[in-house]
Amino acid sequence: GAVVSQHPSWVICKSGTSVKIECRSLDFQATTMFWYRQFPKQSLMLMATSNEGSKATYEQGVEKDKFLINHASLTLSTLTVTSAHPEDSSFYICSATGGLAGVRETQYFGPGTRLLVL
Amino acid sequence: AQSVSQHNHHVILSEAASLELGCNYSYGGTVNLFWYVQYPGQHLQLLLKYFSGDPLVKGIKGFEAEFIKSKFSFNLRKPSVQWSDTAEYFCAVTPANSWGKLQFGAGTQVVVTP
Numbered sequence: 001g002a003v004v005s006q007h008p009s010w011v012i013c014k015s016g017t018s019v020k021i022e023c024r025s026l027d028f029q030a031t032t033m034f035w036y037r038q039f040p041k042q043s044l045m046l047m048a049t050s051n052e053g054s055k056a057t058y059e060q061g062v063e064k065d066k067f068l069i070n071h072a073s074l075t076l077s078t079l080t081v082t083s084a085h086p087e088d089s090s091f092y093i094c095s096a097t098g099g100l101a102g103v104r105e106t107q108y109f110g111p112g113t114r115l116l117v118l
Numbered sequence: 119a120q121s122v123s124q125h126n127h128h129v130i131l132s133e134a135a136s137l138e139l140g141c142n143y144s145y146g147g148t149v150n151l152f153w154y155v156q157y158p159g160q161h162l163q164l165l166l167k168y169f170s171g172d173p174l175v176k177g178i179k180g181f182e183a184e185f186i187k188s189k190f191s192f193n194l195r196k197p198s199v200q201w202s203d204t205a206e207y208f209c210a211v212t213p214a215n216s217w218g219k220l221q222f223g224a225g226t227q228v229v230v231t232p
Contacts, residue, residue, distance in 0.1 A: 043222040107220060109162035
């Protein structure tokens, strides 16, 4: 149980285009999803927290107009990288929790999406 | 600001050796603690977690971790590693009132040689 998928697993795009990454909870309802970014040989950095049906909360330094997050249903959240540039190339990982983002919830992680912007 | 530090970036050891990975955090309040593992080519998986109660926590695959509040530490241990334990290990912390925001350590790459 508690499986999270991401699509696509990797994407290559031209600079200036937008890329949408999907995160799905396959066997549970995810009221909260998190989006992380991982640079090579570095740890995961939280980008934003999204609760179903409400606006995402972005971490300091993350441009909300560049990284659009939508959490329209209890099983799907999307991250859209708008007007992507080479510096946006990274590994994007989502996670989901099965209840309110409270004290005792465990996050289940997706496999990640590798984005390369040329 | 809260931070999580993992003492070793790389660890190489032989099968059957014992493993201990250090994790320290800086946060003054109540925290929840996690160890995640990422096997080559796979996604992050939860090894174990601590919320409250017995500070010695047992997880999957023979791993355990001990929470020492006075030392702000949550070290991961396994008495006898196997080749299949080769992976990257991440310690993560979330303050109890932070709505699930995980702060990750930099990770420790563990390589177990046959």
